[in-house]
Every structure is written in C-alpha cells, then in structure tokens.
Amino acid sequence: MRGMLTRMPRRLRTRTHAGFAVLAMALSVLAGSATGGKVEAPVVQEPPAIKGPSVARLEDGRIGFVITEVPTMDEASRRDFDRAVAMLKNQDYGRAIDLLEKVIERSPGVTAPYIDIAISYQRIGKPERAEEHLQTALTLVPGHPVACNEYGLLYRKTGRFAEARAIYEKAIERFPDYYPAHKNLGILCDLYLNDPACALEHYEIYSKARPDDAQVPLWIADVRARLGRN
Secondary structure, three states: OOOOOOOOOOEEEEEEOEHHHHHHHHOEEEEEOOOOOOOOOOOOOOOOOOOOOOEEEEOOOOOOOOEEEEOOOHHHHOOOHHHHHHHHHOHHHHHHHHHHHHHHHHHHOOOHHHHHHHHHHHHHHOOOHHHHHHHHHEEEEOOOOHHHHHHHHHHHHOOHHHHHHHHHHHHHHHOOOOHHHHHHHHHHHHHHHOHHHHHHHHHHHHHHHHOOOOOHHHHHHHHHOOOOOO
C-alpha cells in the first residue's frame, strides 16, 4: 500500500497558556500503510497563498478568535520554542531568553517568541529590553492582543498609566473577546486612574466571560458600592 504525504500550510496560530504565547503550528502529516511501509510518490497539497497575518473568529457559536500568521519557522526552531515555553513555566527565565534569542534570529517574522522573551525580560527586571521586543511584535501584528496586554502591564509598572490605558483600549477595540485585557484595564482604572466607572465596565465584561474567577465579583461589589449602585 502506498503512503501519502500531506503537506499542511506552514501557518502559525497564536494562543496563550499560563500567560505565555504558544504556537499551534500545522505540521506535515505522514499517513503510511498499516504496516508502516515506506512512503512512495508523495501527494502534496499546497496551501492557498496568504500575504500576511489574519484574524478570524471561532465558528459554531464559540467565543474567541485565532490569529493566523504565515512566517517561516523550521522544525528546529519550533522545538526550541517549545523548550523555551517549558522553561518559562518553570521560571527559568535566563535560559529561556538565550533560547528565544536563537529562535528570533532564525525566525524573525514570528510574534510569539518576541512576546515570550519580553515577558522573560520583565520578570528579571529589564523593562527596556522587554519593550523593544513588544514593539517588534506589534510591528508584525498591529494590535496583537497578547502583546498589547503585556505592554499595558509594562506601562503600568513603569508609571505610564495613560499609555497603558490607550494600549488596552486598542487591543479591546480589535479583539473584544480577549478578556485578560478587560481585566487589566479594569485594574488600571480602579487602582491607578481613579475611574471607577471604567473599572466596573471592564470588570463586569471579564466576569461574565470568566465566572470561574472568584476574585473579580468581589472587586465589582466594591466598585459598585463606591459608585452607590448597590
């Protein structure tokens, strides 16, 4: 029995896991014989041409979106990226940075490594380096919600509250279903900008989408009390 090699599009889809950007890449799929026979005369399905990143909402009534990128990333870079994400989860930021620098050098058009290395630099107290990489990610995909969310946190930590609000609002305008931005904009308005109405609006949006987060309803009750809306 002849096998068939199906070459899937080299498209990268960005999602998040534990605060980090993660890639879901469509890989080549090898379907051989039931006995594992050698592949002969592969049949290749070429992907349609895509000129740049695209954003699509999930289908079938699901809430969310997918950012599809079409940069070049070889298998070695993908493996190194996955290793770096594992290091981030283990708070091994120095080694993650070293590995992500290599990934970026080989695959400069992919946003996720820039976002994750920026997170790493923030965690080790180097906001300037973090900002450089977030700016690059936003050049590649303007309004990227994960990059905007991290940039907003960086702005907040460095006392640039107006800039933080602007970048959260930019992310929400294009990606209203990215709920971490609503939560962080609510925190910003609540604790740093003295804008309880803004805080309440975004806390409630977030809480409706994420009822499992038990802390936010307490914040909502507090803000509503301050606004006299009990």
